[in-house]
Amino acid sequence: MLFPAACLGCQAEGGYLCDSCQKDAFDVRHSSVNGHTLWSVGPYDGLLKTCIVSVKKRGHKALARELARLAAEAFLEKFPHLGAIQAVMAVPSSEQGQKFRGFSLSQMVEEALFARGGWEPLPADLRRCYRAMSKSSQGMGPSARMARMHGDKLEAHPAAQGKGLLLVDDVVTTGATLFRCLTQAEQHGFEPIFCFALAEHRP
Numbered sequence: 001m002l003f004p005a006a007c008l009g010c011q012a013e014g015g016y017l018c019d020s021c022q023k024d025a026f027d028v029r030h031s032s033v034n035g036h037t038l039w040s041v042g043p044y045d046g047l048l049k050t051c052i053v054s055v056k057k058r059g060h061k062a063l064a065r066e067l068a069r070l071a072a073e074a075f076l077e078k079f080p081h082l083g084a085i086q087a088v089m090a091v092p093s094s095e096q097g098q099k100f101r102g103f104s105l106s107q108m109v110e111e112a113l114f115a116r117g118g119w120e121p122l123p124a125d126l127r128r129c130y131r132a133m134s135k136s137s138q139g140m141g142p143s144a145r146m147a148r149m150h151g152d153k154l155e156a157h158p159a160a161q162g163k164g165l166l167l168v169d170d171v172v173t174t175g176a177t178l179f180r181c182l183t184q185a186e187q188h189g190f191e192p193i194f195c196f197a198l199a200e201h202r203p
Contacts, residue, residue, distance in 0.1 A: 016051070016062070016063050016066050017047075017051070017066065017067075017070065021047055022070060024046070024047060025041075025042055025046060025047040025048040025051070026041045026042050026048070026070065026071070026074045027041070027042045027043075028040070028041055028042075028074050028075065028077075028078040029042070029200075031200065033172065033175040033178055033179065033182070033195055034175070034178075034179050034182050034183070036182060036192075036193050036194065036195055037194055037195065038172060038175075038178070038195040038196070038197065038200065039075060039078075039079060039194065039195065039196045039197070040172070040196070040197045040198065040199055040200040041070075041071045041074050041075060041198055041199070042198075042199055043199060043200060043201065044171055044173075044199040044200060044201030045199075045201075048198070048199050049199065049201075051063055051067055052067070052105070052170065052171060052198060052199060055067065055101075055105055056101070056105065056170070059100065059101040059102065059103075061101075061102070061103055064103065064105050064108050065108060067105070067108075067109075067198065068105070068108035068109045068111070068112040069112045071109055071112070071198050072109060072112035072113045072115075072116055072117075073112075073116065075113070075196055076113070076116055076117060079194075079196075081164075081192075081194060082117070084164040084192055084194075085117075085119065085164040085165070085166045085194065086119065086163040086164050086165075087119060087120070087122050087160075087163050087164070087165045087166070087190070088110055088113050088114060088117065088119045088165070088166045088168060089110065089122055089127065089130070089165065089166075089167060089168065089185075090104065090106040090107045090109065090110035090167075090168045090169070091106055091130070091167055091168065091169040091177055091178055091181050092104075092106075092130050092131060092181075093105070093106055093107070093170075105170040105198070106168050106169050106170045109168050109170070109196075109198065110168045113166070113168065113196075122159065123159050126157050126159050126160060126188070129154055129157075129184065129188070130181055130184060153187060154184045154187040154188055155187070155188075156187070156188060156189045157188045157189060160185070160188035160189045160190045161189040162189065162191060163189075163190055163191075164190070164191070164192050164193070164194070165185055165190035165192075165193045165194070166193075166194050166195070166196055167181055167182065167185065167193065167194070167195045167196070168195075168196050168197070169195065169196070169197040169198075170197065170198050170199075171197060171198060171199050171200070171201055172195075172197045172199075172200045172201070173201050178195055178197075182195070
């Protein structure tokens with residue numbers, strides 16, 4: 001069974017997570033990564049972990065949409081610095097993962113935030129600088145993840161100068177992928193930079 005008994009009834013209504021289970025799974029919190037604040041809707045555990053695993057390993061697209069919507073709503077309700085953000089960008093998913101699923105969970109969260117926050121998408125030429133890894137980091141240990149974190153050094157970009165950026169990820173484990181994007185965003189000139197993930201799982 002993918003969902004606990006409390007959620008089976010609301011599936012008939014077109015949803016996967018009932019209000020009660022959302023409260024149990026979504027506990028908006030913040031920590032830090034590379035000197036920047038990392039917000040998440042919960043720890044990578046319990047129902048939230050079960051849902052994310054179903055999305056990432058089984059390609060459950062409808063559940064991904066619901067998670068993205070609920071996560072965006074929970075984050076926007078709690079985040080105190082909305083006025084400091086002018087741009088939102090998802091951390092690129094691995095090419096391997098996107099090919100398997102046909103979609104990116106972090107991209108879905110970005111789109112849900114756009115729909116509710118009113119931000120404009122970043123120019124395509126700027127987004128292309130944050131290239132996805134060819135292979136997924138699932139199953140890699142901390143040292144292997146950290147070895148992949150260095151990206152190309154980027155030049156300042158006029159579309160980034162002085163803009164507040166929210167970087168969006170799905171699950172932060174070692175923070176290596178997020179660290180790479182943070183470093184490149186700093187080089188582009190984004191300031192301040194905040195981070196948001198569905199879940200945080202530090203080894």
